[in-house]
Amino acid sequence: MQVLRSFVSGRWIEGSGTAQTLLNPATEEPLASASSEGIDLAAALDHARNTGGPALRALGFSERGAILQGMADALQDARDELLGLGVANGGNTRSDAKFDIDGAIATLLAYAELGTALGAGRFLVDGEGVQLGRSPRFHGQHLAVPRHGVAVHINAFNFPAWGFAEKAAAALLAGMPVLSKPATATALVASRAMQVIADAKVAPEGALALLVGAPRDLPALLGSQDVLAFTGSGETGERIRALPNVIRHAVRVNVEADSLNAAVLGPGVEARSDMYELFLKDVLRDVTQKAGQKCTAIRRILVPQQLLAAVREDLVEMLGAIKVGDPADEATRMGPLASGAQLKDVVSGMERLEAEGKRLAGAPGRLGEKGFFVAPGLFEIENGKAVHEREVFGPVVSLLPYTDNPAAIVVRGNGGLVCSLYAEESAWLEQAVMALAPWHGRIFLGHPKIELSPGPGTVLPQLVHGGPGRAGGGEELGGRRALSFYLQRVALEGSRPVIAALAKGGT
Numbered sequence: 072m073q074v075l076r077s078f079v080s081g082r083w084i085e086g087s088g089t090a091q092t093l094l095n096p097a098t099e100e101p102l103a104s105a106s107s108e109g110i111d112l113a114a115a116l117d118h119a120r121n122t123g124g125p126a127l128r129a130l131g132f133s134e135r136g137a138i139l140q141g142m143a144d145a146l147q148d149a150r151d152e153l154l155g156l157g158v159a160n161g162g163n164t165r166s167d168a169k170f171d172i173d174g175a176i177a178t179l180l181a182y183a184e185l186g187t188a189l190g191a192g193r194f195l196v197d198g199e200g201v202q203l204g205r206s207p208r209f210h211g212q213h214l215a216v217p218r219h220g221v222a223v224h225i226n227a228f229n230f231p232a233w234g235f236a237e238k239a240a241a242a243l244l245a246g247m248p249v250l251s252k253p254a255t256a257t258a259l260v261a262s263r264a265m266q267v268i269a270d271a272k273v274a275p276e277g278a279l280a281l282l283v284g285a286p287r288d289l290p291a292l293l294g295s296q297d298v299l300a301f302t303g304s305g306e307t308g309e310r311i312r313a314l315p316n317v318i319r320h321a322v323r324v325n326v327e328a329d330s331l332n333a334a335v336l337g338p339g340v341e342a343r344s345d346m347y348e349l350f351l352k353d354v355l356r357d358v359t360q361k362a363g364q365k366c367t368a369i370r371r372i373l374v375p376q377q378l379l380a381a382v383r384e385d386l387v388e389m390l391g392a393i394k395v396g397d398p399a400d401e402a403t404r405m406g407p408l409a410s411g412a413q414l415k416d417v418v419s420g421m422e423r424l425e426a427e428g429k430r431l432a433g434a435p436g437r438l439g440e441k442g443f444f445v446a447p448g449l450f451e452i453e454n455g456k457a458v459h460e461r462e463v464f465g466p467v468v469s470l471l472p473y474t475d476n477p478a479a480i481v482v483r484g485n486g487g488l489v490c491s492l493y494a495e496e497s498a499w500l501e502q503a504v505m506a507l508a509p510w511h512g513r514i515f516l517g518h519p520k521i522e523l524s525p526g527p528g529t530v531l532p533q534l535v536h537g538g539p540g541r542a543g544g545g546e547e548l549g550g551r552r553a554l555s556f557y558l559q560r561v562a563l564e565g566s567r568p569v570i571a572a573l574a575k576g577g578t
């Protein structure tokens with residue numbers, strides 16, 4: 072069995088002690104083991120801060136962009152192997168695995184391009200300068216400069232490649248070194264991805280590190296120049312935010328957590344219209360892609376009372392036709408959940424939903440004897456509580472009828488990553504967007520005329536990803552906006568010519 076190693080302080084190191092076993096979730100066959108015990112985490116962080124940081128800060132944005140281009144090329148060269156690992160260790164169908172690996176490559180390329188556009192500057196000149204007194208000599212200018220710490224990235228199990236790449240792209244482009252910790256259950260892809268990138272020698276020493284196995288006290292070792300970007304459950308996010316060092320040193324923390332994303336079918340939409348069909352297609356994709364283990368997947372479907380029967384009938388038929396099985400089999404449409412822990416969690420989530428509504432599709436409990444399989448589940452809920460408060464991170468969706476004010480129902484989710492609206496009437500859309508915008512990081516406006524629309528579940532590098540409240544209050548990506556988490560804004564106040572000379576090194 073393969074033993075995964077961590078890449079820290081410029082070396083590949085095997086952990087000691089009791090290792091965790093990584094499985095094939097379709098067969099439960101052990102694939103690899105990982106342990107972080109015995110690894111000197113403080114030394115790993117110092118190596119990144121003291122070796123990787125200065126090397127990156129000496130480069131301009133376009134040179135840092137070239138590092139991202141090199142990382143994307145390395146992943147592209149290893150694409151087939153990485154897809155295979157996603158199928159074996161993630162329970163991904165090949166199409167699910169492409170979503171992760173190709174998403175990682177596309178995100179790195181988007182930020183490589185941004186690096187080229189930002190040019191030779193090493194920091195950002197933030198906005199126009201301002202005259203501060205009666206004389207134009209007294210001047211103010213904001214700059215945003217790379218922090219002198221390390222960016223620690225803790226990722227969730229569902230996107231081992233994309234999760235790594237979307238965070239690393241922003242940090243490296245901003246000029247901060249990265250220590251990435253993938254979720255252990257699916258770490259094979261992240262581990263191999265880091266190996267091919269390290270072998271390609273595209274980044275300066277210390278700019279990239281990987282820790283496999285348990286996080287141990289990693290977040291507790293961070294100080295005031297460090298940042299921590301976390302993706303995972305709200306509970307872990309809360310624990311990290313409450314750490315004494317995080318509070319004492321004001322460690323910058325970004326949390327991407329749970330989300331009960333809603334899709335709303337507008338009241339003016341007719342059954343069988345193009346808009347209606349698009350809505351169904353997006354719902355079906357989100358329930359089944361990656362077995363519903365997507366933070367942006369639709370969890371609640373809001374339909375006008377008069378369309379309830381049609382949507383119910385169509386979704387039951389569509390979900391019933393989904394072939395669940397071995398993700399390595401090309402005929403399979405949906406693979407297993409990623410781990411035994413996930414299976415337990417999803418089964419208990421489905422029980423909660425069934426207790427407050429009616430099961431329309433799916434089956435209680437696990438499918439079969441081996442592997443972490445469940446059937447895609449659909450529940451109809453008129454007056455629920457759990458449906459708005461507890462995310463079921465799997466192929467499960469709830470159908471909620473509304474009469475007049477869907478936004479009031481959506482916001483019971485208390486903040487989400489994305490809400491999707493399917494309607495043509497502009498007055499209705501305007502009202503809905505204004506009511507929902509403060510509660511979401513992104514609003515997807517479905518339209519049948521948009522060719523090749525990826526649907527609400529795809530996070531695009533150009534747009535922000537994150538959301539208020541339950542979603543963690545974080546923000547990632549969004550093009551140039553992604554850099555600000557890794558940069559310190561500073562106001563320079565003084566003589567105009569002096570400040571103009573200082574700002575010359577920026578973009």
Ligand code: NAP
Pocket residue numbers: 225226227228229252253254255256284285286290302303304305306307308310311327328329330365366462464488542
């Ligand atoms: P989790 O248990 O919170 O784990 C997430 C990551 O945190 C893993 O790398 C895990 O490492 C690590 N971790 C666990 N305990 C930790 C601690 N005390 N200190 C530091 N790190 C710790 O989450 P999960 O159940 O695997 O992931 C599913 C959840 O993630 C869902 O609730 C989903 O909504 C959320 N999610 C959100 C987004 C988003 O962008 N908003 C994206 C994907 C998933 P180990 O694996 O080694 O335990």
